[in-house]
Amino acid sequence: MTKGKGRKKRKGSAEKEGKKKPLLLVESPTKARTLAQYLHGRFVVLASKGHIKDLPPKELGVDLETFEPKYELIRGKGKTLAFIKKVAKESEYILIGSDPDREGEAIAHHLAEELKRLKKPIKRVLFYEITPEAVREAVENPTEIDERKVEAQKARRVLDRLVGYLISPILWKKVKGWGLSAGRVQTAALRLIVEREREIRAFKPQPFWHIYAHMEAGFVARTVKEFKDEGKAKETYERLKGRSFTVVKYVRKEEKKSPPPPLKTSTLQQVANSVLGFSAEKTMQLAQKLFEGVEIDGKRVGLITYHRTDSTRLSRKGINLLRKYVKENFPEEYLPARGRPYGRDRGNVQGAHEAIRPTYPDITPESLKGKIDEDLVKLYDIIWRRAVASQMAPLRYERREVILEADGVKFKAEGRKITFDGWSRVWPYNLKEGEEIPDLKEGDVLKAEKLELVRDETKPPPRYTQASLVETLEKLGIGRPSTYATIISTLFRRKYIYRRGKALAPTERGEQVLDELLKDFPDIFEYDFTAKMEEKLDRIEEGEESYSHLIREFYGNLKPKLEKAKGE
């Protein structure tokens, strides 16, 4: 499907004029289409469709003496590359605009490697934002490929390969079962699930008691302190029957709450999982379709920005479109004085991708109903709502808190009353209002209609859901937006975990595998291993550390552990 319609004709005419168009390479075909449009045909824009080279799948592919990796053309990428080469031959020069991050730099390097024999000038361009101005500017200011970033990617790749391909075979010997696997990411994820399950198993619920006072004034207050002892609780309960309650503290306060930021990959998967019940995998499949575009009234429209992103940043263009929508569709007070860019607080922008938002907020979820698949509408709906809400006025509420005292025992009630719905008009999820508390003042004396003694008990931590697992992995810096969904699928495929209602629990096999791995390789599957690795990769990018030193050190530590494990 990469055969460009009409390209032959255009190429022919370019040759006749004696002018050759330069070639611009990017990762995604959809991005290529957009860029071609922004550049008004000055460039031929083609997509590599991700990495083109990788380690061979059927062997280690790393020389354990020199640690040089064997990067090979990925099977199935031949056609894509052949087409790129063919067009490159006809080009004046080549610009490589893969994503401005570590993996993108490696893609650029690999493309350059494959194209260098054509003897065309090859330059690197960095798109930090996909807008006509930013793109034109970037194209006018090409740079060189950053070989330090390429080295850092190589270190990441080789380290993952060594962990995966040297440790997995040990499981094949020690644990019965076919196709068992270990990895820096999957094993850390498995560890979270197993350790949580063991916490739950070891948990002993502790009972405690509260007294609830149902007030005649129409609200319910609860003892501030909990009773650990049933006798004491009952005694207090009996003693307080019929007593009057004095208001000792009464607080009324106007508070504001800003909207939640627009979605990124991790939060999209979380919200889709908890609100819509979609798996991470399903969510990404649907998002891919929304990104590539759907047929609406005979026209193909890309409905959302890129869906694999770790940023909640909104571009100027995005903010303007969203604000325009709010302005035209809501009363004046719903539009804040200025736009909120989000995600810019982290200093220099490290990736190009912005938050996931509708490309055209005017296309409402409502207007899509019946025209595209129902699940697509549902997913678009949450993306659209979160983005629109992110540019709306704060929610305002009045918080009321009352503390009562009866015979030396304190009771408390708390309530929020929304006075202006603001952004929650569009994003109405997870709003708690609580008790409705009447107007009171300190010193007021109230009566209780009835007292209630309620037994409760401490609860074990909850099992991870797909949503909370992704949230935790992201917090720990383990895995990337493009892999969150696959991590979970892998654990299922290996039968390390199973679905227990909406939650995830380890199988016996999963626990056994984890125990073996932690016994032999405790440090590699620590939760902060990835964070430490990232620091070292950063040092490579800064030129303060070398690829071979890092890998040599890592393997030097791994090798004796492998031998010990094999010997058992």
Added chain:
DNA sequence: CAGTGAGCGAGCTTCCGCTTGACTT
């Protein structure tokens, strides 16, 4: 002599991260 079946040995699994599309459910 042809057909059957027990017994043996060899070969097989795997990582993470970037992307789509070809494939099956």
